Amino acid sequence: MDRLENTVRPYAWGSTTALPELLGTPPTGEPQAELWMGAHPGAPSRVERATGTVSLLDAVSADPEGELGERTVRAFGPRLPFLLKLLAAASPLSLQVHPDLAQAAEGYADEEERGVPLDAPHRNYKDTNHKPELICALTPFDGLCGFRAADDAAALLDGLDVGGLKPYVDILHARPESDALREVLSAVLTADKDEMAETVAQATAAAERLAEEEPSGTLTAGRIAEYAVYAGIARHYPGDPGVIAAMLLNHVHLRPGEALFLGAGVPHAYLDGLGVEIMANSDNVLRCGLTPKHVDVPELLRIVRFEPTEPAILRPEADSDEEELYETPVDEFRLSRYVLAPGAGSHPLDAGAPQILLCTAGQAVLRDTDNGAELTLDRGGSAFVPAGERVHVSGDGTLFRATVAV
Known part of the structure; x- marks a missing residue:
């Protein structure tokens, strides 16, 4: 188990108070929009290893099967396939949509062939992956999702x-x-x-x-x-x-604990609130407005699914071990939570895939069942558990568990 050191992204739409309050840090007066947990090249988490502090990206690159497990590498390649975030919006994010796998591959190949630099402001596709995502509200949360x-x-x-x-x-x-x-x-x-x-x-x-x-x-x-x-x-x-x-889009209001899944081609925007967000590890975004950034209308019209939808608000379903799962139709990520209570015993976490654990309330205690080592996560704390490590969790609080569905 490795405690994560994570980076806060100071985007202009971020809240100045929500993340500091959750993390127990003093506000800086500047927006603090997202806390990234994972191995994304843009802001990888850091972990303490025998050789010192290293980025999780470097740790995974050095030993993909040791960190991710053979099944995860076989399914998604030698990288952590998801990114977990705390997202704190005080003003609307850009209205946007994400491609499916085929559209992403086609768009990336086209821009590569045309010689569009990866860092060009008019570049649409930074990789060949899709970007399904799930947002789970920690506070009342407002957004837009799908066409009316x-x-x-x-x-x-x-x-x-x-x-x-x-x-x-x-x-x-x-x-x-x-x-x-x-x-x-x-x-x-x-x-x-x-x-x-x-x-x-x-x-x-x-x-x-x-x-x-x-x-x-x-x-x-x-x-x-x-x-x-x-x-x-x-x-x-x-x-x-x-x-x-x-x-043209549906307004959606989430209560704490409710979630919203956003698939390919569905236009959406987050408006206000604090939530746990998980997504496939991709940077592919096409914008529809509410932004000074590039809007590629012809490509947007190729990607958007012009289908009226009634947003499906997700509520977690508990199993026999009281793991509450947010069911989604993708394999790159799987998000669940535990509402921990004193004296309720510990819960074993499946060791078959890599995991990121995030405490959002109270305190969670992680125990390695092989060597007895313990790690305590306070509110806002997170940890990475490599594939193969058998961990039990107990405590008094709320713990979110991010892993893959393989």
């Missing part, structure tokens, strides 16, 4: 009573649903910048007004709350066409 039904999107836009939105409303009513969503998103992202900025300003003012209304007729309490969410997004990104694109 076309009629619902039309009703939300129409309720703003903004002239510049009327053509989109007509398309959403007149065309087959998938075609309508594609046409409207494309039109929003390719519109004249000045005209769109004016439309966004008018839509923002209308949303702010409607957010203050009392429920009546078709203006339900739920719709009023949605207008408040979109008005909040617009205040962070004035004039951004992504504000209108965001209105």
